[in-house]
Amino acid sequence: MRLDRVFINGFKNLSNVEADFDEGKLTTVIIGENGAGKSNLLEALVDIFRAIDMDRARPRYTYEIDYRIDGHSVRLSNRSGGHQVIVDSKVLTKTEFKRQKAQYFPDLIFGYYSGGSRRLEKLFDGHQRSYYDDIKLSDDLEVFRQANQNRRLFYCRPIHGVFALLSLFAFPDDAVIRLLKEKLGITGFHSSLALFREPWFAAGKKVESSDLWGARGPAGRCARAIRDASFHPMRLNGNPIDDYRDKQQNEEQFACFLRNVASLSNLAAHFNSDQEMFIALEAIDISDLIRELYLWVTRKENTTGDVSYADLSDGERQLLMVLGLIRASRGKRALFLLDEPDTHLNPAWQHGYLELIRQWTGVAADAANCQIVMTSHNPLTIAALSKDEVRVMFRQDNGEVQVKPPYTDPRGMGFTATLTEIFGLPTTLDTETQRQLDERNTLARIEKRSETQERLLIELNDKLNRLGFMFEDREPLYQAFLQAMHEVRYADKPPLSPDQIAKRHSAMSHLIRSLMSSGAGEPKQ
Helix, strand or coil, X not given: CEEEEEEEECECCECCEEEECCCCCCEEEEEECCCCCHHHHHHXXXXXXXXXXXXXXXXXXXXXXXXXXXXXXXXXXXXXXXXXXXXXXXEECHHHHHHHHHHHCCCEEEEEECCCCCCCHHHHHHHHHHHHHHHCCCCCHHHHHHHHHHCCXXXXXXXXXXXXXXXXXXXXXXXXXXXXXXXXXXXXXXXXXXXXXXXXXXXXXXXXXXXXXXXXXXXXXXXXXXXXXXXXXXXXXXXXXXXXXXXXCCEEEEEEEECCXXXXXXXXXXXXXXXXXXXXXXXXXXXXXXXXXXXXEEECCEEEEEEEXXXXXXXXXXXXXXXXXXXXXXXXXXXXXXXXXXXXXXXXXXXXXXXXXXXXXXXXXXXXXXXXXXXXXCCCCCCCCCHHHEEEEEECCCCCEEEECCCCCCCCCCHHHHHHHCCCCCCCCCHHHHHHHHHHHHHHCCCCCCHHHHHHHHHHHHHHHHCCCCCCCCCHHHHHHHHHHXXXXXXXCCCCCHHHHXXXXXXXXXXXXXXXXXXXXXXXX
């Protein structure tokens, strides 16, 4: 599954917006100013795929999505009026598409947003409800398997990181375990505590907590498997507070402790793979059957079991969640839509984030069958990419939103150049220092300065020299350059678009050639 092109007209601020992706690349990073519409583009993609998958009311805005899947070119479009699915230039009837959807439609669309808003998550609610309704009461494994296959949209939440890591420890993969150790310092499983709670569907029923309140379906099966593998499971009375506005409540709970790797292996015996175990754990969560799942790990510097998943940094948990979902999706034709997933990562991890994604995807998923489209505000995230892997989203002066690749590769530029040449910042200096530089350059290009101007120039040069800026205003070529720059000032300039950056680069190259050809004198007119 690889996106090729997206056209959106009429969704929020997206008016006649066209984004052309390189379907040959595993990852595409969308950057741009706040308010340019990066999140809106991801939301529009989810909205279109969910409407088509659930066969419900089509979006009222105009859309067209081109993607490649298993060697086929697929177009989803309503530009000609009604919704059409076009496969290899052939328009499919509604009956044909329904019969062949498994062949031409993505297996999974994953969504994730690192912030607190539910704007993106709400688009997945319909699939979540439908999936839950299918599995909540049925003990038929075939029903569960079919429901999971039909669930093509999946929103990633923080608890999924715990499920993914526990499933990985239960079914260890040497290559993935090695990456965990090298990148995160996590060496293995220590112990885990599942704290089940009385679910809403058990209210008023006389069912023992030791029987998990009569829970059925995959959630009930998984909960009982955890109970049977645990050490001395016990009934508890908890007093949780779900929200700062709520009063403390009395809640019947049931605690199951997996005390070592042997206990985890006993649990794993109930499943055929880590993917199957992850899906079963997630069924417990959406069935409202679990209060908390605690997981303790061993690390390079700490094998005591005192380090819990909750003790990991926000960045580590965020990374584990995304990587865990990539692993859980292997074998699927998946599209990952990640909105600012690098928010909580430190600079070192931001710099290597996509490389880690590539490594992880290479050992834990099927890179040829999946694609990762993410938004970011961080220049470190794109520092090692080619321009084919980056799209800049920006507003024109008339308010029109455009999506284009940068004029050159971020790779090899360095952090500072990435800010100016890709993100479009006119300067990387603070506003006051840049204002002093602008003023200094304005004075330096004046051939006959007044006494007041001369004193001000000396004062500015002294201030800037103390900050580490060295200038030579007697060099004729530099004087010519300052004259050519004329009224250009950078302190209060807004970010530039990719086209403006390319034009600036071309103009500067032309200027340098002109100056060089004229020697140390005045540039040619």
